[in-house]
Amino acid sequence: MKAVWLEDGQLKLRHSIPVPDPPDGEALVRVTRAGICNTDVELARGYYPYTGVLGHEFVGVVDRGPAELQGRRVVGEINAVCGRCDACRAGRRTHCERRTVLGIVNRNGAFAEFLTLPVENLHPIPDAVPDDAAVFVEPLAAALEIQEQVPITPADRVLVIGDGKLGQLVAQTLALTGCQLCVVGRYGPKRALLEARAIRVIGEDELQAGGFDVAVECTGNHLGFGAAVKALRPRGTLVMKSTYADTLTFNASTIVVNELTLIGSRCGPFPKAISLLAHRAVDVAPLVQARYSLDRALDAFDHAQRPGTLKVLFALA
Numbered sequence: 001m002k003a004v005w006l007e008d009g010q011l012k013l014r015h016s017i018p019v020p021d022p023p024d025g026e027a028l029v030r031v032t033r034a035g036i037c038n039t040d041v042e043l044a045r046g047y048y049p050y051t052g053v054l055g056h057e058f059v060g061v062v063d064r065g066p067a068e069l070q071g072r073r074v075v076g077e078i079n080a081v082c083g084r085c086d087a088c089r090a091g092r093r094t095h096c097e098r099r100t101v102l103g104i105v106n107r108n109g110a111f112a113e114f115l116t117l118p119v120e121n122l123h124p125i126p127d128a129v130p131d132d133a134a135v136f137v138e139p140l141a142a143a144l145e146i147q148e149q150v151p152i153t154p155a156d157r158v159l160v161i162g163d164g165k166l167g168q169l170v171a172q173t174l175a176l177t178g179c180q181l182c183v184v185g186r187y188g189p190k191r192a193l194l195e196a197r198a199i200r201v202i203g204e205d206e207l208q209a210g211g212f213d214v215a216v217e218c219t220g221n222h223l224g225f226g227a228a229v230k231a232l233r234p235r236g237t238l239v240m241k242s243t244y245a246d247t248l249t250f251n252a253s254t255i256v257v258n259e260l261t262l263i264g265s266r267c268g269p270f271p272k273a274i275s276l277l278a279h280r281a282v283d284v285a286p287l288v289q290a291r292y293s294l295d296r297a298l299d300a301f302d303h304a305q306r307p308g309t310l311k312v313l314f315a316l317a
Contacts, residue, residue, distance in 0.1 A: 003053045003112035004297040004314075009046050013297045017053065020108065022116040027065030029074060029117065032317040034058040034110040035135040036304040037165065038220065039243055043104065044301065047243070055110035055314075056103040059125060059134035066119055075137040077121040077270055078102040094267045111297065111314060123270045126278045135313060136169070136284040137273045143169040144276075145268030146239050147177065150214060154178035157211060161228050162218035163190040163201065165287060165310050166241060170216055171199050172282045182212075184227060188308065193286050207231055220244050229254055237261045284311075291315040 003017040022028045035057035043050050056078045062069040081088055081096035088096050102117065103109020125134045143166065152158060156179045160171050163185030171183050171194055185191045185201045194201050204227055213236055215228035220242030228238050229250065238260055255262065276282045287310045292300035294314055304312040 001113040002294045003108070004055065004294065005052070006044055006054050007051045009044070011044055011054075011298060011301060013294065017108075017112065019114050020116045022064060025120075026116045026118050027069060027074075027122060028063045029058075029060040029065075029076070029115050029122070030063045030317075031058050031060040031110055031113060031115060032073075032315075033060075033131040033135045034314045034316070035139075036300060036312045036314075037139060039104065040111075041301070041305055042243065048104070050104060052103070052106075053108035053110075053112045053115075054103045055112070056101070057135050057138045058110035058115070059131050059137070060110075060115070062122070063114065065122075069119065069122060069124070073125040073131075073134065074122040075125055075134055075270065075274070076102065076115075076117040076123070077267070078104070078138065079267060080107060080118050080121060111294065113294070113316060123274060125274065129274065129277045131317075132288055132313065133277050133284050136287070136311075137270055137277065138267075139166060140169050140173070140276065140282065140284070141268035141270050141273040142166070142241070142266060143173045143268065144272050145265050146170065146216060146241065147173070148268060149263055149265055150237055150239060152177045152179050152214065154180075156180065156213045158182070159184065159207075159212040159215040159228070159231050160218060161215060161224045161231075162242075163194060164218065167218040168193060168287055168310070169282070169284075170218055170241060172197065173276070174216070175199055176276075176281060190308065190310070197283070210234070212236060214239065216241055218242055222246075222248055222250070225250060229260065232258065232260055234258045235260070237263060239263045239265050241265050287311045288313060 005014045080100045081093045082098040085097040100107035158179045160183045212231045216239045217228045291313045
């Protein structure tokens with residue numbers, strides 16, 4: 001099969017990768033769409049030592065698996081867990097001590113014609129959700145994880161730093177809480193997408209120090225982190241939603257003196273994300289900016305890295 005392979009920091013399109021044979025408890029999924037996210041880009045830049053097929057945002061059709069899923073469209077949670085370690089038994093399955101992670105840690109990913117995942121990781125997609133939208137289930141679930149970790153009420157003043165792919169999803173999901181929401185972004189199409197949903201957008205120069213109860217950092221750089229710290233009131237909460245490719249340095253005294261709470265946040269609830277898409281409570285269609293075949297994988301990655309680009313998809317069917 002064809003697949004986008006990363007090895008020694010080099011991306012290549014390979015045509016002779018064996019179609020995976022799913023072990024007991026796993027299913028073989030024929031990929032129909034897959035999305036490039038910042039993690040994929042950073043892996044290609046050497047953020048984490050990974051060799052294999054990239055990609056973890058996908059929708060596909062079950063080719064081999066249990067009868068109830070055979071031929072159905074599915075998305076998949078990316079952490080494949082052992083179910084036996086201390087973390088799994090304690091309910092912290094996304095932190096399984098032996099986990100593999102689709103396209104990230106010791107498991108070939110979704111930028112291929114086929115992939116395998118445990119059956120328990122798969123979620124059927126309603127007919128009302130097209131493939132282009134279904135690709136967003138994984139990052140949308142990650143955005144929803146914020147609300148699993150931090151109670152957000154209409155009385156809360158919430159700031160999102162960054163108006164990129166992740167920031168757009170985070171802002172849309174937080175807006176559903178009725179909170180007093182504001183996004184730090186730039187003028188242009190991304191700002192227009194937020195403002196079209198009546199989400200307030202400001203420039204960093206308009207940011208009020210100490211004006212927010214919760215700040216969500218979606219840029220993955222030290223400037224975004226610094227802006228989030230500055231924006232929080234004493235005893236505020238900073239949610240770190242992006243992975244950081246470089247070492248992050250900051251003045252820890254500010255965190256201590258202002259008694260800030262820092263929360264790391266990543267994978268989230270798939271059923272809630274699927275429900276939001278099925279009921280059109282969020283709109284992801286405007287976030288898709290390009291579609292490429294696997295044969296143009298390198299062009300797709302080049303496009304995904306252009307400043308201001310939102311979602312670039314691989315269309316396999």
